[in-house]
Amino acid sequence: MLYHQTPENSSTVQSFYRIAPELRAHYQLLIVNNSADSDGSGQYEDAVVKNFKANQGLAKAYNLGLGYASQYDLDWLMLFDQDSTFDSKYLQAFEAAQQQYQSEAAxxxxxxxxxxxxxxxxxxxxxxxxNSKVLTAGEYTNITSINSGTMLRVQSMTRVGGFNEAFPLDFLDYWIFWRLRQAQLKTVVLPATLQHELSVMDLKSMADVRYTSFAAGEQLFYSKYEVTGKRAWHQHKVLRIGKLLLTGNFNKAKINLRYW
Structure with missing residues (x-):
């Protein structure tokens, strides 16, 4: 998915096109452009391009991808944001895992x-x-991860109702893995490494508009879905607000209080 970026400037798209053609042929690429100034729908080097003409968020783009995957009877859907970097070994690791777990519906x-x-x-x-414990390779049930680089079984995502559009951007990944846990489904972690620029790594420098989106997604997730974590969330917010006040980030402190 792209936002205020062309395919030529996206590290994800360019990573894909640096892959050997015979490996690329195993994939059907859908590029969703969420930029208001995007051109009309068309083709980009054998990829289907869909322009939303406005920022409609990740969930809507992912549901479009899920619909395409279902339409073409694909078993797996791989998600990528615009700012990830990978190589042939990365995709080959996923292909091997896909074959290994194809018949393991869990x-x-x-x-x-x-x-x-x-x-x-x-x-x-x-x-x-x-919990800040980062997991290594293996099979897990109590797990969460990020959207980009994740491969999802199409049948499983259809079973849980697709991607929740109440989370247009932030905390959609938390919701995805929460929903899979609720359905008692497993996640496999591969040794393969994805390099990714995660915008929420530095909340203090984030624009207030984007920070508001983050706070709203966080509130929705812990108040309606992962309710067992609500107390820990409130405790975390108290510490966060204190740090923001001490560093003079009064606007962001107010945003946190608004989404309590």
Missing amino acids: VAAIVPQVKQGNVALAPSVASPAF
Whole structure:
């Protein structure tokens, strides 16, 4: 999915087109452009391009991808944001895992180990909430990860009703893995590593509009879905607000209080 970026400037799209053609042929690429100034729908080097003409969010784009996958009888849907970097070995690792777990219906997701530089970001233990333990390769049920680089079984996502459009951007990934846990489905973590630029790594420098989206998604997730983590969330917010006040980030402190 693209936002204010062309395919030529997207590290994800360019990573895909650096893959050997014989490997690329195993995939059907759908590029969703959420930019208001995007051109009409068309083709980009054998990829289907869909322009939303407005920022309609990740969930709507992912549901479009899920619909395409169902239409073409594909078994798996791989999600990518615009700012991930991968290579042939990465895709080959997923293809091997796909074949290994194809008949194991309890496995609904296959994810990489996500890093930003040398910092491990995901996947991590889902419960208790705000657990910072990053997981290594293996099969898990108590797990959460990020959207980009995740491969999801189409049948499993259809079974749980697709992607929740109440989360247009932030905390959609939390909801996806929460929903898979509720359905008692497994996630496989591969040794493969995905380099990804995660915008929420630095909340203090985030624009207030985007920070509001983050706070709204967080509130919705812990108040309606992962309710067992609500107390930990409130405790975390108290610490966060204190730090924001001490550093003079009064607007962001107010936003946190608004989405309590």
